[in-house]
Amino acid sequence: MAKEFIVAIELGSSKITGVAGKKNLDGSITILAVAKEDSTQYIRKGVVYNIDKTVVSLTSIVKKLETALKTKIAHVYVGVGGQSIRSVKNVIVKDLPADTIVTQTMINELMDANRNMTYPEQEILDATIQEYKVDNQYQLDPVGIQCNRLEGNFLNILWRKAYYRNLNKCLETAGLAIADLYIAPLALADSVLTETEKRGGCMLVDLGADTTTVSVYFKNILRHLSVIPLGSNNITKDIASLQVDEARAEEMKLKYASAFTPNDDIDNTLTYPIDQDRNVESRKFIDIVEARVEEIVENVCAQVPNEYSDKLLGGIILTGGGSNLKNIERAFTNRTHIGKIRTAKFVSEPVNSNHADITSHDGTMNTILGLLIKGDMNCAGSEITNDLFEAGTQKPAAPLTDIHQKPRTITETAGSGVVLTEAEKQKAEEEERRRRLEEEEARRRAEAEEEERIAREKRENSVWHKAWGVLKKFGKDVISEE
Structure with a gap:
């Protein structure tokens, strides 16, 4: 089997997914193995709540991948996302002596001062530079400019400390060495958005099972990030209010639901079967679905900062499993009056695979593929053999300190979407x-x-x-x- 591959794991609200793939010389990716585990019982809103059950699933994912690859997995790439992720603006000001020339050291001091900001029960995952204000002018690169006052505008991406600790505890207990932790929405954006969309201004909406993530870009810079605790599962639960179990409600959603239905197209005589003895009127079913979709769309639109509401020249890009709902683009158009809306069913990079989850191109694998594309480190360990004598001599996964021989600094990872590992954070604190x-x-x-x-x-x-x-x-x- 291939001795060079990259492994990415995504912890979602409905399932944990692991993917192993190899990057080819032509820039394409060949998927070597895919493994999934249902996570509805221990991950809610994208956040780990039951550590023990999560560890069992992570271990199972790794074993499935190793069996398919016939090679041990030395380390993995993991995405960080879910509820409580949000962005907060911050401004750091530095008064300078008259006619001071800005140096890179001054810029680093502003970045360090921003990173030292504390938020109650919140952890700064990453800090994106918006722009610098040199006296009264805005600059992206102020080094070498003469001024008396330097102002740094930052967008800090926060996550609850408890969730971060739970995730690290799960990975550590499962014996997984981490090549990198990535902020999942940023990895997703890089894999489905075009440079034109990012530059002109756009809103990426990832419609997940329990959450909807909204990312706003303008001039190639992330301007806002938030996670709404509403997803396609809320539509399923509303349908279940018809006194039907959630499994059947999910089937009805996939078969009959539409995000928007014109009045002229509604047949008041039409009914949908709930079970052998009961039916529901199509108009009632439509009202249930559209009410929840409207709530999700309203909340998504409320996330766009006022200063960028008229700058979305790149339009709205929908992705995720919820984007497969019929007429979902029409529902967003009716509310936002933005005509430029597209659905990103797949990542922009070429991917070769025979696996049904990959070839379906339904948007559900975009985030995990985005994490895989970000990876650049060989995750292959030792080969798995049937030799009983060699079985006990296989080397364990490399410890975290061996993966990153020189721990990266906060300045080096700023704005990249990379979350410093626990070891690197301890090193940085020391x-x-x-x-x-x-x-x-x-x-x-x-x-x-x-x-x-x-x-x-x-x-x-x-x-x-x-x-x-x-x-x-x-x-x-x-x-x-x-």
């Missing part, structure tokens, strides 16, 4: 503590030296010190004359 101690020690030495200088000047300027100096000079003169 370096930050050491830097602060060194700065404190340097400050104390400088203060002590300044105090000593002031004391020395006081002694030299005192009356007794001057009188003693005169006497010493007089004594030297007398001795020299003798």
Whole structure:
């Protein structure tokens, strides 16, 4: 089997998905293995709630992939997403002496100051630079410009600390070494959006099972990111209010549901079968579905910041499993009056596969494929053999410190969508503590030296010190004359 491949894992609200693929010389990707586990019992709104059950599924995913690959998996790429992810704007201002030329060090200091911001129970996953304000002008690269005031505008992407700890606990307990943690919505955007859409301004809407993620781009920069706790499962639950189990409600949604139906197309005599004994009128069914779709669309539109509401020249891009709902584009057009709407059924990169989940091109695999495309590190470990004597000598997955020999800094990963690993964060915190101690020690030495200088000047300027100096000079003169 192939000795070079990349493995990505996505922890979704409806399923955990693992994909192994190989990047070819022509830029395409060949899918080698796909594994899935139902996650509805322990992941809600994209967040891990039951660590033990999640660990069991992760272990099962890895075993399935290893069996198909006949090779151990050394490490994996994982996406971070789900409820509570949100973006917050932050401004850091630095007043400078007159006619100061901006240096890269000054920019790094602004970025560090932004990263040191604290939010109650929130963790900064990444910080995207919006622009810099040099005196009264906005610049993307202010280095080398002369100014008296430097202002950095940042977009901080936050996640609840408890969720981050739960995810890391699951991965650690499952024995998975992490090549990289990526912010899943950013990886998805890179794989389905065009440069023209990002530059002109667009809104990416990922309609998932339990959540809907909204990403707004303008001038190739992420301007807003939020996750709405509403998804296609809410439509299923509303249909289930007809006193039908959720499995049947899901079947009815997939078969009959439409996000929008014109009044002229509604047949008041038509009914849909619920079970052998009951039916529901088509108009009632339509009202149930459209009410929930309208709520989702209304909440999505409310996420667009006012300053970008008229700048979405790239339009709206829909993706995810919920984007397969009939007439979903029409539902968004009616509410937003934006005519430029498309559905991204698949990633833009060429992918070769015979697996049904990949070839269906229904938008459900876009995020996991986006994570796979981001990966650039060989995830293959040792070959699996049937030799009982070699079975006990296979090397375990490489520990985290071995994967990243030189832990990356916050500055290096800023705006890339990469979430620093737990080991890197600990290393960064240790370096930050050491830097602060060194700065404190340097400050104390400088203060002590300044105090000593002031004391020395006081002694030299005192009356007794001057009188003693005169006497010493007089004594030297007398001795020299003798």
